[in-house]
Amino acid sequence: MLDNITVVLCRTKYSENIGSVARACVNMGCPNLILVNPKEFDMDRALPLATVKGKKVLERAEVVSNLPTALASFHKVYATTARMGGWRKGILMAEEAAKRMTAEIESGAEIAIVFGPEDTGLTNEEIEICGSLISIPTMPDAWSLNLAQAVLIILYECFKLKPTRKLRPIITENSRLATHEELLTLYTHMQQALLDIDFLRKDNPDYFMMPLKRFMNRLALRRNEFNLLMGVCRQIRWLKSQVDKSKSD
Structure with a gap:
């Protein structure tokens, strides 16, 4: 289970895509979903795409009005982007990011992975709020991914690294992340x-x-x-x- 990871969907336009993301989350054992200012979110349109298995993830999803509120309690925040160049530096590929997140989870971190709206992605201002950048490599002439596909790929990279057994960390309040x-x-x-x-x-x-x-x-x-x-x-x-x-x- 990817209990320490939360998928954050920012300004998602289509309820059906939110349902598909809930299904991807449950496929990879990630029970946590936050919706930031979704556009006209309709549970009835989202549920069929979530399927029976993803229904619980969708129903317990938290809806908040802005990104800073959604991210306030997390220790590490990753933003996703398909656009590179300019000031978007230090971009991690999905596999690299998964390795880093796995190590951070072992040290007690709660992690948020932020995805932007389907047509434009995250704005520069939204990315600046986050900590690190993730991109998924694709063919140069076909770089646009469906939202649920992108969520599934990144969660899958984390899922592959899930340890077979987990030692109980000893963390005092003063040394928490x-x-x-x-x-x-x-x-x-x-x-x-x-x-x-x-x-x-x-x-x-x-x-x-x-x-x-x-x-x-x-x-x-x-x-x-x-x-x-x-x-x-x-x-x-x-x-x-x-x-x-x-x-x-």
């Missing part, structure tokens, strides 16, 4: 601290934070390490305020 919400808070404080010391360019700090975010997202940051980095950011900002105060005096 930092949640996605905590990481976003850290990035906000880190960006402001780096602006205070003129490390980031003020004309477009979000852009120049991207490499740092990509680096941080490769780490399995623990809660105590989150607290440490937050303390560093606070100290930087306090020292900067003291320097500014002394100059004004």
